Amino acid sequence: MNSKKETPRKAISRRDFHLLAMGTALAVATPAVPALADHHEDAEKAGxxxxxxxxxxxxxxxxxxxxxxxxxxxxxxxxxxxxxxxxxxxxxxxxxxxxxxxxxxxxxxxxxxxxx
Ligand code: SF4
The missing domain is CATH 4.10.490.10 (High potential iron-sulphur protein)
Incomplete structure (x- = not known):
């Protein structure tokens, strides 16, 4: 007999899933924004x-x-x-x-x- 008590899996709602997906997408995309701004500034400096x-x-x-x-x-x-x-x-x-x-x-x- 398994002594560990398993926690029941909580069903994730479709709404929660979309919020989670959007949060992940923003977290991934956010670091790119300053990098693009830096690139633009470099391009302007170079002519x-x-x-x-x-x-x-x-x-x-x-x-x-x-x-x-x-x-x-x-x-x-x-x-x-x-x-x-x-x-x-x-x-x-x-x-x-x-x-x-x-x-x-x-x-x-x-x-x-x-x-x-
Ligand atoms: S000389 Fe006139 S046609 Fe030739 S590259 Fe300059 S602006 Fe263009």
Whole structure:
């Protein structure tokens, strides 16, 4: 005969089960939030994603002979008509879906921006 007295298993309600599952999910997910915030801060310190860092841009970059620092006087992304957003040091070029260009960069698609 077993001398230990077994405690009866308590049935867990569906509601308790869901609360327990949500608590477990939150406990697992919570440490990731500060890590993501740190990653975002690091990314901002390092500057924006450049077109030259985006792997899917590599073919187009070579087709337009893109260079990060223009070697042509008076021709750079900062005064190119295809620069659709100019944020000062960087901008968004209409040629590239992802990434930004330094306003000092250049490529063979450069077109003089009209002064208004
Ligand atoms: S098209 Fe103009 S803005 Fe875009 S990379 Fe070439 S020079 Fe820069």
């Amino acid at each position: 924006p994603d450049l077109v030259s860092d985006v792997k899917s841009n590599s073919l187009l970059l070579s087709q337009v002979a893109y260079i990060g620092d223009s070697e042509r006087e008076g021709q750079q992304c900062g005064n190119c008509a295809l620069l659709i957003v100019n944020e000062g040091e960087y901008g968004k070029c209409g040629l590239f879906v992802e990434g930004k260009v330094p306003t000092t960069a250049w490529c063979t698609s450069w077109v003089q921006k009209r002064e208004m």
